[in-house]
Amino acid sequence: MLEPICAPATPLLPSAIAVVRVSGGGLAVRLGTLLELPEARRAALKELAWDGYRERCLVLYFPAPHSYTGEDLVEFQLHGNPLLVRRFLEHLGSLGIRLAEPGEFTRRALLNGKQGLLEAEALRDLVTAATDTQLRQAQARAGGTPPWVAQARAALTPWMARAEASVDYGEDEGITLDLDAMTADLRRLAELFHVEQARAAGARWLRDGVRIALVGRPNAGKSTLFNALAGQERAIVTEVPGTTRDVLEARAPWAGLPLFLFDTAGLRRTDDPVERLGIARVREVLEQADIILHLVPLPDPAPDPEIIDRLAPFAGKVLTVRNQADLGGSATGDEVCVSAAAGDLDQLAGALRQRFLGPLAPDACLGALDTRRQRELLDELAVQMDLLLALDAGTPPEVPASLLQGAWGLLARLTGEDRAESSLDQVFSGFCLGK
Ligand SMILES: Nc1nc2c(ncn2[C@@H]2O[C@H](COP(=O)(O)OP(=O)(O)OP(=O)(O)O)[C@@H](O)[C@H]2O)c(=O)[nH]1
Ligand SMILES: [Mg+2]
The missing domain is CATH 3.40.50.300 (P-loop containing nucleotide triphosphate hydrolases)
Known part of the structure; x- marks a missing residue:
């Protein structure tokens, strides 16, 4: 588990309740002077005292891995006074629990396999949606990875294996890649990408x-x-x-x-x-x-x-x-x-x-890919497929092998499974604090 982080999960405005979340390793020790952690997933009323402040609040403890982040997570439901929340966060800071970056909770959820990148993006949009259509689009996307991604992987896998086998053993073992059979089989996948492109082109406007x-x-x-x-x-x-x-x-x-x-x-x-x-x-x-x-x-x-x-x-x-x-x-x-x-x-x-x-x-269009990042990857996927389908019979197997690998890699970038820091930064910079 990573170093503990904290953040307000609700806006810093006078309100009935303000939620502060803490996630990370060693929470029982770090928070030891403030409270004894309650039973897992049971709301407990706690009297907290620090630096002359007193606060009666509800506390929830979600031990890893059954939490939003997949780490130990404690949620404090304080009185909704922004000053109180600030003082509380300062105190957490003095206990060695630093303030989270925007989106850091969700980023950890992603690293711990609690969520996919597509799901995280949809959650970000769910929070910022300003019209009913945007809300419905974000909700339709909240399921995460769309089913066609699994279909695409299932279609690509055997051809990747065959292409690689013919690259590795082709001449010695007489293994050749049947390009005609491959294009016949993958044509449907290419069509699927084109359908998704058209849906995404519309979904973009539903989102933006x-x-x-x-x-x-x-x-x-x-x-x-x-x-x-x-x-x-x-x-x-x-x-x-x-x-x-x-x-x-x-x-x-x-x-x-x-x-x-x-x-x-x-x-x-x-x-x-x-x-x-x-x-x-x-x-x-x-x-x-x-x-x-x-x-x-x-x-x-x-x-x-x-x-x-x-x-x-x-x-x-x-x-x-x-x-x-x-x-x-x-x-x-x-x-x-x-x-x-x-x-x-x-x-x-x-x-x-x-x-x-x-x-x-x-x-x-509802539920289709919609962010610029997603649409660009989808476009690249479609191009990769079209190139694959256009290969001539005599093409050496290295070419389809690399195109198939490329398509596979694009799918991994789309879902965030490749864990590329650059795309994670791009996604999480748009998050609000405490998410
Ligand atoms: N018959 C008819 N009148 C219209 C129609 N649309 C607008 N009008 C009338 O045209 C006049 C001008 O309308 P506005 O909507 O103020 O026009 P505008 O383009 O905003 O004008 P400015 O703000 O002055 O540039 C008003 O008297 C409207 O009632 C229409 O479809 N049919
Ligand atoms: Mg006018």
Whole structure:
């Protein structure tokens, strides 16, 4: 067991209860002056006293390996006073129990085989999810390693063995790798990776949310649409051009996607200093947006040269939305028609889904790999497979052997079984203290 660590597991805010966790080796001795550890997994009321402070609290003891970290773990349920928690942590420090790094408890759980890396990532997301969709996605991922990983391993194993045998003994023993049989067998695995890639491409948005900027000339109906998507009257809507002057933000689930909405000041040349400041802020929003909805009133298709100039650098992520469809007119090409005021937004919902989820329904993406780390590894896996399937009959067995090994290694990196410090650091830096 590693050196003992401690951390508050609940936020340092006045609250009913504050939980402090201690994990590591030698806890009975380290905590000896403070308390006698209670019976395993039985809540016990303890009177603690240190440096003139007194605290009556519930204490739980989870001996290794039956704890979150797999180490001996003690949980203190203190009164939820942040100052009390700080003093308590200081005292633990004086007993030689240092403050944990963010994610260190989970990292130990991983090292002790209590959890896989994919599960740890899902738990991190479960704590930080801000919308229902994100919460559901994190919960769907909390099961850890998806079943297809085991399928992939089962499919790869015999071919790895054959490829290695033909590398080691090929010429002497006449063992050759039947590339045709291998590609026929592994084709299904390659297809599976492609399916998972498509699901992951959608799940990414379920996890991260879609940042949508609403832009257009004054009175185009940006704020009306913003309110309709947000499901609440957040922005002021009037027939006066230039109503919105600042950037407004709202989060809302819509069309099965977690949306981060940004309403902006209408883009136009203006001498009004306040409106100009608002317009200056729009650029930042445009840069960060995943998609920019350019609102143009359907009945009045006059071009907006000012706006078209401003949107030019972001052409790839602009969708023209023709609003006020209730007043008549028809759209062209890739444009979508809506009536923000009447709540007629079906075309927009369809366009957003198509763009971010492709042909998949949101539920079909639920539970797929979603973080950048996971998606990059999945992409590499798919490439590795495609290379393997494209090998010519005469290829020496060293090539498939190394590609198969590579795929195997990528799976181990994905699940964290390779224990590579760099990927662990990347994952655990995003954790909060005490997790
Ligand atoms: N008929 C009709 N009117 C709409 C529609 N959407 C918005 N409007 C009206 O258009 C006017 C301007 O709407 P806003 O949502 O304030 O427009 P905006 O683009 O935010 O305007 P600024 O903030 O001034 O740039 C309001 O009177 C709305 O009621 C629509 O779909 N149909
Ligand atoms: Mg507005």
